Amino acid sequence: MNHFMDIAVKEALKGVKLKHGGPFGAVIVKNNKIISSSHNLVIKNNDPTAHAEINAIRKACKVLNSYHLTDCMLFTTCEPCPMCFSAILWAHIKHIYYGCTRFDAELIGFDDKFIYDIIKEENKSKKILLEQLNRNECFEVFKKWKENNNLIY
Amino acid sequence: MNHFMDIAVKEALKGVKLKHGGPFGAVIVKNNKIISSSHNLVIKNNDPTAHAEINAIRKACKVLNSYHLTDCMLFTTCEPCPMCFSAILWAHIKHIYYGCTRFDAELIGFDDKFIYDIIKEENKSKKILLEQLNRNECFEVFKKWKENNNLIY
Numbered sequence: 001m002n003h004f005m006d007i008a009v010k011e012a013l014k015g016v017k018l019k020h021g022g023p024f025g026a027v028i029v030k031n032n033k034i035i036s037s038s039h040n041l042v043i044k045n046n047d048p049t050a051h052a053e054i055n056a057i058r059k060a061c062k063v064l065n066s067y068h069l070t071d072c073m074l075f076t077t078c079e080p081c082p083m084c085f086s087a088i089l090w091a092h093i094k095h096i097y098y099g100c101t102r103f104d105a106e107l108i109g110f111d112d113k114f115i116y117d118i119i120k121e122e123n124k125s126k127k128i129l130l131e132q133l134n135r136n137e138c139f140e141v142f143k144k145w146k147e148n149n150n151l152i153y
Numbered sequence: 154m155n156h157f158m159d160i161a162v163k164e165a166l167k168g169v170k171l172k173h174g175g176p177f178g179a180v181i182v183k184n185n186k187i188i189s190s191s192h193n194l195v196i197k198n199n200d201p202t203a204h205a206e207i208n209a210i211r212k213a214c215k216v217l218n219s220y221h222l223t224d225c226m227l228f229t230t231c232e233p234c235p236m237c238f239s240a241i242l243w244a245h246i247k248h249i250y251y252g253c254t255r256f257d258a259e260l261i262g263f264d265d266k267f268i269y270d271i272i273k274e275e276n277k278s279k280k281i282l283l284e285q286l287n288r289n290e291c292f293e294v295f296k297k298w299k300e301n302n303n304l305i306y
Contacts, residue, residue, distance in 0.1 A: 005287045012294040016301065023298035047211055048220045048243040054202050067201045077291040079283075083239035086268050089281060090201040090236065096283045099291025108299045115239050120273050128242060130232075130249045134158045138230040138252025141165040145176035146261045148169065 004029050004075040005099060007037055011052065012077045015039030022110060026052035026076040028060040028069065028093075035072060036060040052076060053084035057091050068092040078105055081112040082119055157182050157228040158252060160190055164205065165230045168192030175263060179205035179229040181213040181222065181246075188225060189213040205229060206237035210244050221245040231258055234265040235272055 004027050011025030021040030028035045038055035042048055053076050060069055069091040074080075078100040080088060088096060102113040117123035157180050164178030174193030181188045191208035195201055206229055213222055222244045227233075231253040233241060241249060255266040270276035 001290055002286050005290070009287070009290055009294060012291070013297070016294060016298045023294045025294075042220050046214050046218060046220045048214065048222075048245075049202065049207055049211060049240050058200055058202060061199050061201065065199060067195050067199045069201075075286075077294060081239060081243075082235050082272055083237075083243065085272065086234060086236035086239070087202050089264065089268050089271070090234075092201075094281055096281065097286045098283065099286060099288050100295060101285075101288075104288070104292055104295060108295045111242065115242050116272070118242070119235055119238065119269070128247055128249065130251065132254075133155050133228075133250045133252060134162070135252050135254075135257075137154055137158070137162055138165070139257060141162060141169060141176045141178075141230060142253060142257060142261045144166070145169045 002075070002097070004034070004073075005077070005097060007034065008052075008075045008077050009099070011037050011039040015041070015052075018044070020044040021050065023108070024052040024076070024078050026056040026074060028056045028072050028074055030064075030069075030072045035063050035069075049083065051081065051084050053080050054087055057087055057093075061091070070094075073097065078102075079112070081105075081110075082115050155228070155250070157187070157226075158230070158250060160187065161205075161228045161230050162252070164190050164192040168194070168205075171197070173197040174203065176261070177205040177229070177231050179209040179227060181209045181225050181227055183217075183222075183225045188216050188222075202236065204234065204237050206233050207240055210240055210246075214244070223247075226250065231255075232265070234258075234263075235268050 008025040021042035036059035041050040073095040161178040174195035180190040189212035194203040226248040
């Protein structure tokens, strides 16, 4: 078994035993060295964003003192949900190794595939309603930012 | 202008002035009362996940002592990126009001649309590589969780 995935599995098991949240673990690696690891902490922290990958990204950013994790790899026991997948892209991580899939997660009751399908517009769920409001006033802030900054994400 | 969107715009402006991150603000409302508000804190916190919506969700969950924000509405100055949109679904928020769009965000240099397109498989980006590893060992943890818990997300 891959060494880093083994650590991710051990993280996931720890989370299950401690009832911290869902059965997911993640590890971030740079130059063959572990920078951070975490498991799902949704229940423990009362935080729906506290997925293993998000926690590991936040920890790694603290360690490396950067909001970009360029040249890092992520090992996760399950295909990242769209929240985590997007966080991985925002963090500039370019290589993901995953164990289970969104279909496996669905088998044990998780919404990963459901959310992917809504984003891919394969599921026109009535569960969520989006309405546009005050676009002009909001766009004024974009203009102000553009005038004053040259930050790149 | 909508009162809650006005607060979200003021949050976004505050973030721009303080150089905390991108020009985005968000407000969470329950029963016509503001539960939390935030702006983008990516730069200030060195945290690529610290988008306005994610911060507002995490704060509201602390206030309400729950990882579900059922019956809350979210006002955000820009259409949530896929990370935030998924976080909103994980949090069980059912109603989103947004100002600008992913296309507006692209105009000022943000990757929201790019990430949507990758998830929707409309962009086969070489920027990110996904590889499956050790699915069986990872699935063992899913089975253990399923045997021991009845948690619902």
